[in-house]
Amino acid sequence: MAGQLLPSKAGAGDSSGSQRESSKLVELPVQCYTHSEMARRYLIDTMGCQMNERDSETAAGILEQLGYEATDDREQADFIALNTCAVRAKPQHKVFSKLGELRRIKEQRPHTIIAVLGCVAQIAAQEIAQRAPYVDIIMGPRNYSHLAGAITTAQARADGDPIIVTDTTEVIPEGPPAAPTIPISSYVNVTYGCNNFCAYCIVPYARGREQSRAPEQIISEIEQAVATGRQEVTLLGQNVNSYGEDLPKACDFADLLSQVNRVKGLRRIRFTTSHPKDLSARLITAMAELPRVCEHLHLPIQSGDDEVLERMGRGYTCEHYRRVVEAARQRMPQMSITTDVMAGFPGETEEQFEHTLCAFEQIRFDQAFMFKYSDRPGTRAAQMDNKVPEEIKQQRLEQLIACQNDIAHQINEELIGTTFEVLVEGRDPKSPEKVRGRTRTNKIVIFPGGSDLQGQTVEVKAQQAFLWGFLGEIAE
Ligand code: SAM
Numbered sequence: 001m002a003g004q005l006l007p008s009k010a011g012a013g014d015s016s017g018s019q020r021e022s023s024k025l026v027e028l029p030v031q032c033y034t035h036s037e038m039a040r041r042y043l044i045d046t047m048g049c050q051m052n053e054r055d056s057e058t059a060a061g062i063l064e065q066l067g068y069e070a071t072d073d074r075e076q077a078d079f080i081a082l083n084t085c086a087v088r089a090k091p092q093h094k095v096f097s098k099l100g101e102l103r104r105i106k107e108q109r110p111h112t113i114i115a116v117l118g119c120v121a122q123i124a125a126q127e128i129a130q131r132a133p134y135v136d137i138i139m140g141p142r143n144y145s146h147l148a149g150a151i152t153t154a155q156a157r158a159d160g161d162p163i164i165v166t167d168t169t170e171v172i173p174e175g176p177p178a179a180p181t182i183p184i185s186s187y188v189n190v191t192y193g194c195n196n197f198c199a200y201c202i203v204p205y206a207r208g209r210e211q212s213r214a215p216e217q218i219i220s221e222i223e224q225a226v227a228t229g230r231q232e233v234t235l236l237g238q239n240v241n242s243y244g245e246d247l248p249k250a251c252d253f254a255d256l257l258s259q260v261n262r263v264k265g266l267r268r269i270r271f272t273t274s275h276p277k278d279l280s281a282r283l284i285t286a287m288a289e290l291p292r293v294c295e296h297l298h299l300p301i302q303s304g305d306d307e308v309l310e311r312m313g314r315g316y317t318c319e320h321y322r323r324v325v326e327a328a329r330q331r332m333p334q335m336s337i338t339t340d341v342m343a344g345f346p347g348e349t350e351e352q353f354e355h356t357l358c359a360f361e362q363i364r365f366d367q368a369f370m371f372k373y374s375d376r377p378g379t380r381a382a383q384m385d386n387k388v389p390e391e392i393k394q395q396r397l398e399q400l401i402a403c404q405n406d407i408a409h410q411i412n413e414e415l416i417g418t419t420f421e422v423l424v425e426g427r428d429p430k431s432p433e434k435v436r437g438r439t440r441t442n443k444i445v446i447f448p449g450g451s452d453l454q455g456q457t458v459e460v461k462a463q464q465a466f467l468w469g470f471l472g473e474i475a476e
């Protein structure tokens, strides 16, 4: 197998949030283990978003090519990775407490390779190296093409400084096959990185600039997913609506959806995340007309106040947001709309927060991911004055949650008696005599049935409403 390029320790990345230069590279041999040799075991602990889940599948694919097998037991693992999230301070702190727990494992079983992957690895490499010197590999989310080489190097030596690869300028190559974790559904990246630099957000610093994958690579990955039994794909990007802007041949996200819609054997197409400033009329038409594209839009609003949106650098007004939602609902009245929102952005007044509550009451989201604003060093918002005190952020978040829970419950109550097409994902972990699946609008439905239904679409009548979806029964 060809050698891999890895940065020497001298060229390790820094811990600031800024984009960094490529480190000095050295050539390393890559060794492949076969299953006939004693199997090594790996465990990847994934935090954060669907993108991290997909990145963990890539890492798992690389490990399996090296001869490792998956385990759930970290006491048995020869390779343990934390795939980390830096979007808010809390998940970043969690990484350090998890690393504290891994210290004992490294002391008892020194051959175990400990890796920190993902966004915290990218933005806090030096801090990790200092606070957890027993970590062997620190690797940013754009650099997994170097993972096999890093593991081989770490296996070949007893100790030493961590191998650090944190280059956000790397063009991500088409990689080895991933090891998917969901039996009927696959995540497929369409873009990497982000160009938007919203004032509060660390993602562009951790994941670098936007890079669209070529449509033929995306289609080929989806065809392979279908060939191995997947019925559904979720196309992933920080802003799928700007897909294709960097491609040599014109192809926007609506064009991509129509190509994906032609893949034989694929039942459902989902995507996330849409940015309200870039969501085009063409995309709404594509969603309405392409039969496999599901009627669900995840459209983060972030705030219902124009001045706050302006300072967030979001590039739209609340009125624009409402118009996009109206246009989508006009074409697909049954569609569900979900969102992300933040309470307590720096300088947010009580009145501005009321505008967000008001927007929630008027737009009526099916579901919302609601967060307290969290300072991310290196972002523009972190430099802003008038930080909202913690207890006020907490109060506002609780108000938003109460308001949204009422709305979601009402929406689902109104749908009782409706028959939905449910794609069954498998047994319900809490009640083994039942199965669970999702409607096209991405609501969970749990109903009596056996595991033979996994991967089938079943017509199910909603009987009882919850925030997450329904309990139901197979329709007659
Ligand atoms: N690309 C997506 C978009 O444009 O909305 C979102 C990606 S981000 C990983 C997911 C969500 O985390 C954001 O929509 C935002 O609500 C939240 N988020 C990002 N930065 C945050 C911060 N500093 N504090 C609190 N929440 C934050």
Ligand code: SF4
Binding pocket: 194, 195, 196, 197, 198, 201, 202, 203, 204, 238, 239, 275
């Ligand atoms: Fe972050 Fe904004 Fe990019 Fe989403 S669009 S990842 S919120 S910078």
